[in-house]
Amino acid sequence: xxxxxxxxxxxxxxxxxxxxxxxxxxxxxxxxxxxxxxxxxxxxxxxxxxxxxxxxxxxxxxxxxxxxxxxxxxxxxxxxxxxxxxxxxxxxxxxxxxxxxxxxxxxxxxxxxxxxxxxxxxxxxxxxxxxxxxxxxxxxxxxxxxxxxxxxxxxxxxxxxxxxxxxxxxxxxxxxxxxxxxxxxxxxxxxxxxxxxxxxxxxxxxxxxxxxxxxxxxxxxxxxxxxxxxxxxxxxxxxxxxxxxxxxxxxxxxxxxxxxxxxxxxxxxxxxxxxxxxxxxxxxxxxxxxxxxxxxxxxxxxxxxxxxxxxxxxxxxxxxxxx
Amino acid sequence: xxxxxxxxxxxxxxxxxxxxxxxxxxxxxxxxxxxxxxxxxxxxxxxxxxxxxxxxxxxxxxxxxxxxxxxxxxxxxxxxxxxxxxxxxxxxxxxxxxxxxxxxxxxxxxxxxxxxxxxxxxxxxxxxxxxxxxxxxxxxxxxxxxxxxxxxxxxxxxxxxxxxxxxxxxxxxxxxxxxxxxxxxxxxxxxxxxxxxxxxxxxxxxxxxxxxxxxxxxxxxxxxxxxxxxxxxxxxxxxxxxxxxxxxxxxxxxxxxxxxxxxxxxxxxxxxxxxxxxxxxxxxxxxxxxxxxxxxxxxxxxxxxxxxxxxxxxxxxxxxxxx
Numbered sequence: 001x002x003x004x005x006x007x008x009x010x011x012x013x014x015x016x017x018x019x020x021x022x023x024x025x026x027x028x029x030x031x032x033x034x035x036x037x038x039x040x041x042x043x044x045x046x047x048x049x050x051x052x053x054x055x056x057x058x059x060x061x062x063x064x065x066x067x068x069x070x071x072x073x074x075x076x077x078x079x080x081x082x083x084x085x086x087x088x089x090x091x092x093x094x095x096x097x098x099x100x101x102x103x104x105x106x107x108x109x110x111x112x113x114x115x116x117x118x119x120x121x122x123x124x125x126x127x128x129x130x131x132x133x134x135x136x137x138x139x140x141x142x143x144x145x146x147x148x149x150x151x152x153x154x155x156x157x158x159x160x161x162x163x164x165x166x167x168x169x170x171x172x173x174x175x176x177x178x179x180x181x182x183x184x185x186x187x188x189x190x191x192x193x194x195x196x197x198x199x200x201x202x203x204x205x206x207x208x209x210x211x212x213x214x215x216x217x218x219x220x221x222x223x224x225x226x227x228x229x230x231x232x233x234x235x236x237x238x239x240x241x242x243x244x245x246x247x248x249x250x251x252x253x254x255x256x257x258x259x260x261x262x263x264x265x266x267x268x269x270x271x272x273x274x275x276x277x278x279x280x281x282x283x284x285x286x287x288x289x290x291x292x293x294x295x296x297x298x299x300x301x302x303x304x305x306x307x308x309x310x311x312x313x314x315x316x317x318x319x320x321x322x323x
Numbered sequence: 324x325x326x327x328x329x330x331x332x333x334x335x336x337x338x339x340x341x342x343x344x345x346x347x348x349x350x351x352x353x354x355x356x357x358x359x360x361x362x363x364x365x366x367x368x369x370x371x372x373x374x375x376x377x378x379x380x381x382x383x384x385x386x387x388x389x390x391x392x393x394x395x396x397x398x399x400x401x402x403x404x405x406x407x408x409x410x411x412x413x414x415x416x417x418x419x420x421x422x423x424x425x426x427x428x429x430x431x432x433x434x435x436x437x438x439x440x441x442x443x444x445x446x447x448x449x450x451x452x453x454x455x456x457x458x459x460x461x462x463x464x465x466x467x468x469x470x471x472x473x474x475x476x477x478x479x480x481x482x483x484x485x486x487x488x489x490x491x492x493x494x495x496x497x498x499x500x501x502x503x504x505x506x507x508x509x510x511x512x513x514x515x516x517x518x519x520x521x522x523x524x525x526x527x528x529x530x531x532x533x534x535x536x537x538x539x540x541x542x543x544x545x546x547x548x549x550x551x552x553x554x555x556x557x558x559x560x561x562x563x564x565x566x567x568x569x570x571x572x573x574x575x576x577x578x579x580x581x582x583x584x585x586x587x588x589x590x591x592x593x594x595x596x597x598x599x600x601x602x603x604x605x606x607x608x609x610x611x612x613x614x615x616x617x618x619x620x621x622x623x624x625x626x627x628x629x630x631x632x633x634x635x636x637x638x639x640x641x642x643x644x645x646x
Binding site: 005006009010012029034035036037038039046047048052053057058079080083084086092093094095101125126132133134138141142145153154213215230311312313 | 328329330332333334335337352353356357358359360362363364365366367368369370371372373374377379380381402403404406407409413415417418419424448449450451453454455456459461463464465466468473475476536538553634635637
């Protein structure tokens, strides 16, 4: 039935239609449909994280398709696993939505979750579906460390280099364009709706001896602040190290911002930022952006960021597009 | 500051105040505060499940304290782990709430999550805190099978006995009394606000050779329906096997129901129902309630249940107290 809603098919009808979108993997002992899933943890340890996305706060239904929300929700959790040096193996999904939620929206969400999980070889193994006025999606990701020690936020040492893997500022630029309402730059809008974290570089940086790592979800300066505080160090970010991206400059002109504001304070790209000992040869896709020194706090050399980071309970009325 | 809200302390202030309520355990390699947690999985497999509770659907803020919601949310997920034959090791918590959410409500929630987890020796290892208009709590539980094969819903065989561990109907009776608005029976209301699943009997029934098991969250008849369908069998429930509970009879009189309706169709007690081969000696706290036969569906012998089970998208306007 086209245009069928959750009410039309009922809770169990909806679950059936969502679950049939998911595949399986050799690491799944028990998948969706029982009281709980059972997943292999060959390493004897499991990495585990959860993220919650709320309609009107993290996404707008008029900007994001169900598929987009699925990709983004899965990416947010899987990037956290990568930031520990692990690889995602499975997802658990909680979906709260209104009875008039279109079945097609929910199955598109499932497709997005499945496809983003597939990027790292993970699968959706379970979930819960409940009613609520607004759509809320919670995604828990499990992952495997493959024998590695987890890379914490607390291991940065003076002399370490600060390195970046992945795009930075693209999501914030895309969001700024959506809010501005003019002609969007499609690739930036896509970067906002469907972040593309550099998953494989998480374990790669761990193997190279990264001393600290985190994913950039609150904004680079804010997230490096977490690393500096946890490690008891000062971090210098050298703004000249960021390549000038013509697309970011174009978006910045349109909305009256500076591209470095997108880069330094924009979240949601789920780039990975790490600290590595001096002398480590960086793999392709990883660039140096700063230096760890004794002291405290984060200083941006060559630029004064225009805004501070997002706070869920202080940043005014909810707007779409926040970590 | 008494009466402080999430807005007053900010997102990171709230996280600090919540996280300090949680303890740790030898099974936790990395706890709250990093991108993800790392938990031991000594068995080489991990049991994983998620449940979502929504304000106005699963709980009412005027009936449940933050502590109650924490206990209930943790119980819902930990009972799912027990129903596989496992023991919970850790919880991940997603909390969405409005900026005017009292800090005390959130810390009471944390205390409830911690205390319910402690019943099985589990701890809260991570989470996410975001803003939303209404309170939504998602809890993912991880667990350990201790070398056991997981007990699925699909293994019931004709001739098996259907057995019950834990209370049934108490939560539904407590909810009915709350809705009725008269003088409540405190122990039943408590059973609704803070279910007490028989966690240890999950692994115990697995060790005794249980062929199928699930937790009763949708109501006994509905949940046995899941077992019957997954196993390709018919299940007889013998209503005479349920002891007459004076408290349930009293609540039934007050609200004009029959106590067996509470027992047969009430969810949320998170009792465990299992099928075991004939001849198995049942441990204390486990009673026989029926028989597995060839065929399909569930039949209640000696009683006709008054209502069908809850459907999140079809059961009318949201009311508190549903699975």
